[in-house]
Amino acid sequence: MLHVFLLLGAASAAAHGPTPQKVEESIAIAAPPAKVWELVKNFDGLVSWNPLVETSSGTGGNEAGAERTVVLREGGQLKDSLDEYVEEEMSYSYRLDTPDIEAFPVSFYSATLAVKPGADGGSEVTWDARLYRADTGNFPSEEQNDASAIAAVTKFYKAGLDELKKKAEE
Numbered sequence: 808m809l810h811v812f813l814l815l816g817a818a819s820a821a822a823h824g825p826t827p828q829k830v831e832e833s834i835a836i837a838a839p840p841a842k843v844w845e846l847v848k849n850f851d852g853l854v855s856w857n858p859l860v861e862t863s864s865g866t867g868g869n870e871a872g873a874e875r876t877v878v879l880r881e882g883g884q885l886k887d888s889l890d891e892y893v894e895e896e897m898s899y900s901y902r903l904d905t906p907d908i909e910a911f912p913v914s915f916y917s918a919t920l921a922v923k924p925g926a927d928g929g930s931e932v933t934w935d936a937r938l939y940r941a942d943t944g945n946f947p948s949e950e951q952n953d954a955s956a957i958a959a960v961t962k963f964y965k966a967g968l969d970e971l972k973k974k975a976e977e
Contacts, residue, residue, distance in 0.1 A: 825943050828953050831935035832964040835925050838975040843930040844897040844922045846974055850889050851875040856974055857967035869894075874904070883910020890917070897922040908941035911963075912955045915939045932971065934964045 836843055846856055850873055851865030861880045867873030873889040886905035893899065898921035906914050916938035925931035938960055941951035949955065 824945060825939050825947075825953065827937045827939060828957050829935065829937055830957055830960045830964065831933065832961065832968055833931060833933040834968040834972055836930045836932060836972045836975045837927070838930055839928060840897060840922050840924050840930045843932060843971065843975045846971060847920060847922065847932070848894075848897070848899075850892070850899060850901065853877055853967070856971045857963070858970050859963055859966045869899070875901075879907075879910055881910065883907040885911060906941070908951060912941035912951045912959050913938050914941050914943055916960065930975070932968060934968060936960055936964075 848869070849855075850869050851863055853863040853875070854860045854877075859880055861878040863875055863877045865873055865875035867889070869889065869892045871889055871891060873892075875887050875889075877885045877887065879885070884907055885903060887901045888904045889899060889901045891898075891900045898919060900917065900919040902917040903913065903915050908914060916936045918934065918936035920934045921932070923931045923933070938956055940947055940953045940956040942948060947953075
């Protein structure tokens with residue numbers, strides 16, 4: 808009987824499913840925070856500063872509960888909803904409502920974008936997320952595992968932040 812419990816315990820320990828992953832990217836920008844915030848503050852305006860986005864459109868503006876649809880240049884679309892928008896702190900938080908795991912190997916994320924004062928009158932922009940891989944089973948494929956999810960979000964964030972820096976420093 809003891810052997811049965813040990814086997815059941817080992818099986819349940821191996822069958823835990825995915826754990827949340829974290830991605831955080833930041834960039835220093837030689838432009839005042841107000842100028843940088845002006846470029847990123849519209850929740851549905853992602854297309855204006857992320858080159859991996861074909862279109863972004865939304866409803867509800869910058870109010871909690873607003874929604875946006877992000878069409879990716881490489882195909883696929885994501886639907887996000889705005890959880891919190893704090894103009895005074897130059898930040899907003901949002902979550903993935905409808906994934907497209909074939910195009911973007913993430914089943915869920917919650918993210919925050921924030922602009923803070925940086926060195927010499929410049930800005931520091933951080934963009935972070937907690938996320939889950941596309942395949943939430945115990946044995947995900949290489950295309951839908953933790954590493955592919957982290958790589959996709961990192962690529963998306965870096966491309967956006969690099970373009971934001973170019974635009975803000977023009």
